[in-house]
Amino acid sequence: MKHLRTTKSACALSLLLALGACSSNDNDDNNVLTEEIAERGISVSLDASQEIPAPVGVPAGASGSAEVSVDDNGNVTATLGVSNLTGPAMAVHIHRAFSGSTGPVLVGLTSDDGGSTWSVPADAAPLSADEIGAFNRGELYFNVHTEANGPGEIRGQIDPGNTTTFIVRLENISTPETLNVLSDGTTQPVPLSPGAYIVHREVADSPLLLPRDAANAGLEAVAEDGNVGPYPSAVPGSAVFNIPTGASEPGPIGPGGSYEFTIQAVDGDKLDFVTMFIPSNDWFYTATDADNSLDLFVGGQPISGEIPSSEFAIWDAGTEADEEPGTGANQVQRQSAPNTGDPDPNTRVSSIGGRGQSVSLNGQVLRVTVLPQ
Ligand SMILES: [Ca+2]
Ligand SMILES: [Ca+2]
Ligand SMILES: [Ca+2]
Structure with a gap:
């Protein structure tokens, strides 16, 4: 067992938790509290x-x-x-x-x-x-x-006692005028699908999006059909959200709808999520910074409030060829069966911008709010 070290704050928390006496040998190692509690x-x-x-x-x-x-x-x-x-x-x-x-x-x-x-x-x-x-x-x-x-x-x-609980809300803020269907000049709302999330500490890409050169089975099912079934086995540690707030059955969310889920995290943990951009063949929203994850702590403090929309974006799973958003016969709202459509000529999981694609939107579709409890 490692030599027991402790900070003053760790000491106070340990006493609060009645986990035993503290050492007076202080130092500044942020990881001490976790190690100490786990080993005790x-x-x-x-x-x-x-x-x-x-x-x-x-x-x-x-x-x-x-x-x-x-x-x-x-x-x-x-x-x-x-x-x-x-x-x-x-x-x-x-x-x-x-x-x-x-x-x-x-x-x-x-x-x-x-x-x-x-x-x-x-x-x-x-x-x-x-x-x-x-x-x-x-x-x-x-x-x-x-x-x-x-x-x-x-x-x-099993509660180590030093975690922060967060409520995460994904809210559909699109309207019937949000999606421009350029071929006929009409507009549509952008419904969002049940999806998956994960709390992790990976320093590279989110596990939800790996491998990047050919989407995992969980991502393909969500991005093409809004089907969360395969994710938990495709990506260990992932979980799903599928019941809209106030509903009793799984389903998509239209304008005004939301999903909520509760997570716990410690400093250094990150959150990623995927939810389908439904009027598409294989598009989804995900966090889009360098590691496709939202940092749940900044400077050791939990983040709180609305996440800037610049921190997530529309991505393409690279599993189905793209038709015009809101019109394609192989898109989930019109296709004859799940997993129907031509193969994507570009199989890489990446942002639509990174693939040279675009969509015409009037305003935002998704609002993400993270509230520490
Ligand atoms: Ca595609
Ligand atoms: Ca497919
Ligand atoms: Ca399809």
């Missing part, structure tokens, strides 16, 4: 209320408690106990997703007492650098599976 162990409470979907027939006292830590090499140490479940715990995993959504298994725990207590086996694979980042931003959770509740009976989000 985080206490996690599991219950049925955190489960998605809601479990059935769970006794009122069903619960679990766990201690978990991750070292600098990604090695996970955890112990977990359960009580008052509907039946024996059949499996216990650490999954990746923020509170309120579900995601893939990263680590499996084992039990040698018939399912009362569980731990991470010594030969478990360590977390990757990306997964350590997910741990530090509160994106991992324990899930306990039973026979009665296969998807999960009790769940506990």
Whole structure:
């Protein structure tokens, strides 16, 4: 274990969290707090209320408690106990997703007492650098599976205690006059589709857009058809938004509509998203600075408010040949079936401007707002 160092602020927060006494050996390393908390162990409470979907027939006292830590090499140490479940715990995993959504298994725990207590086996694979980042931003959770509740009976989000929660809103601010259809002189609104997002620390391109020379299956499905289904498996760590604010079913958003989702992040984390520019063959909005991501912190402080429209743009997935926006027979509003259209002669994922393409718009289509809580 690394020598324990701490800053004054880390010390105060640690005391607040009752995680133990602080060293007086101060320094200015910004990463100290995260390392310190992770290595000391985080206490996690599991219950049925955190489960998605809601479990059935769970006794009122069903619960679990766990201690978990991750070292600098990604090695996970955890112990977990359960009580008052509907039946024996059949499996216990650490999954990746923020509170309120579900995601893939990263680590499996084992039990040698018939399912009362569980731990991470010594030969478990360590977390990757990306997964350590997910741990530090509160994106991992324990899930306990039973026979009665296969998807999960009790769940506990692992919260390192130093994350910022943000509500992200994507709002359609187009009007019926926004899109100029030059061939017939009419105008249309620009609906936006369900899409995907990811919180990450990549220094190059957003994982949502890789590989750049031929779109991944998740990006192709969103950019051509507004279909978010393939993304989570195509890009590990990605999640989807698909239910418009105030609605109960997935669907696109027209003028005045919005999507909202909640993320957690720590300093250094970035956000990227994709949503289809629907009156097109394979166009989408994404962040468009050097790494296709919005920096969620600037100077160590969380960003807040409306993101300047110069920080995102219309991109082309390079998967379908382009027809005139708002008119093409192979565009999602008119095509005979999903994934219909000629191959794109330029398969590179890039901005329409970078490909020498353009569209005539009267005003903006998308407003992005990020609100730290
Ligand atoms: Ca195209
Ligand atoms: Ca296609
Ligand atoms: Ca198409």
